[in-house]
Amino acid sequence: MNILVIYAHPSEKSFNAVIKNALETAAINAGHDVHVRDLYQLNFNPVLSLAELRGAVPDDVVTEQDFIRQADMLVFVYPLWWAGMPAIMHGYMDRIFSYGFAYKANSDGTTLGLFNDKRVVLVNTIGCSADEYRENGMFKALETIGNRGIFNFCGTEVERFFHFAGIPGYTSEEERDIMVTELTNYFTTLN
Numbered sequence: 001m002n003i004l005v006i007y008a009h010p011s012e013k014s015f016n017a018v019i020k021n022a023l024e025t026a027a028i029n030a031g032h033d034v035h036v037r038d039l040y041q042l043n044f045n046p047v048l049s050l051a052e053l054r055g056a057v058p059d060d061v062v063t064e065q066d067f068i069r070q071a072d073m074l075v076f077v078y079p080l081w082w083a084g085m086p087a088i089m090h091g092y093m094d095r096i097f098s099y100g101f102a103y104k105a106n107s108d109g110t111t112l113g114l115f116n117d118k119r120v121v122l123v124n125t126i127g128c129s130a131d132e133y134r135e136n137g138m139f140k141a142l143e144t145i146g147n148r149g150i151f152n153f154c155g156t157e158v159e160r161f162f163h164f165a166g167i168p169g170y171t172s173e174e175e176r177d178i179m180v181t182e183l184t185n186y187f188t189t190l191n
C-alpha cells in the first residue's frame with residue numbers, strides 16, 4: 001500500500017516525532033511504500049490566498065496534491081492544540097483539500113467528496129488525561145469533527161483514531177511505550 005504521512009510538530013524531540021518515526025518504520029518493515037510530509041521541515045505555507053480561493057493552484061499545492069493522488073492511505077499525525085490541529089496542519093487542509101480536488105458540487109447543490117478511494121487514520125497526542133477527555137466528551141467531539149466535519153465531506157471515513165492522551169504529564173514512560181506499540185502493531189498488521 002502507498003501510505004502518505006502528513007506530520008505537524010516543530011520538535012524532533014517530541015512524542016509526536018517518536019510516533020511518526022515508529023509508524024514509518026513499522027509500515028516500511030511491513031512492505032508498504034511510505035512518504036512523510038513533515039510540514040514544519042517543508043516550511044509549508046498554511047495561508048490560503050485570495051487567488052487560490054478563486055481557483056489558482058500554486059506549485060506547492062500541486063506537489064502535495066500529487067502525493068495524495070498516489071496514496072492509498074492518508075495518516076495525519078499532530079498534537080492537539082486548542083482543541084484542534086496546529087495551524088500549519090489546518091492550513092494544509094485549507095489549501096490542499098481544495099474545491100475540485102477534495103470535493104465538488106453536484107448540480108442539485110449538494111457536495112460530492114472525491115477521496116472515496118482513500119483510507120484515513122488520525123493520530124493525535126493530547127495533554128489532558130484520557131479520563132478527563134472521555135468524561136467531558138472531547139474524544140467524541142474530536143471524532144465528530146474528524147469524520148462529519150472533514151473526511152465524510154471529502155467522501156471518506158476515518159477508519160481509526162488514535163488519541164494518545166495525558167502526554168506527557170499524566171502518563172509514565174511505560175504507558176507511552178504501550179501507545180507506540182499499539183500504533184506500530186496497527187501498521188504492522190495493516191491489510
Ligand SMILES: Cc1cc2nc3c(=O)[nH]c(=O)nc-3n(C[C@H](O)[C@H](O)[C@H](O)COP(=O)(O)O)c2cc1C
Pocket residue numbers: 009014015016017079080081082083084125126127128167168
Ligand atoms: C499551543 C498549544 C495548545 C494546546 N492545547 C491543548 C488542548 O486544547 N487540549 C489538550 O489536551 N492539550 C493541549 N495542549 C497540550 C498538547 O496537546 C501536548 O503538549 C502534546 O500533545 C504533547 O505531545 P508532544 O510532546 O509531541 O508535543 C496544547 C499545547 C500547546 C503548545
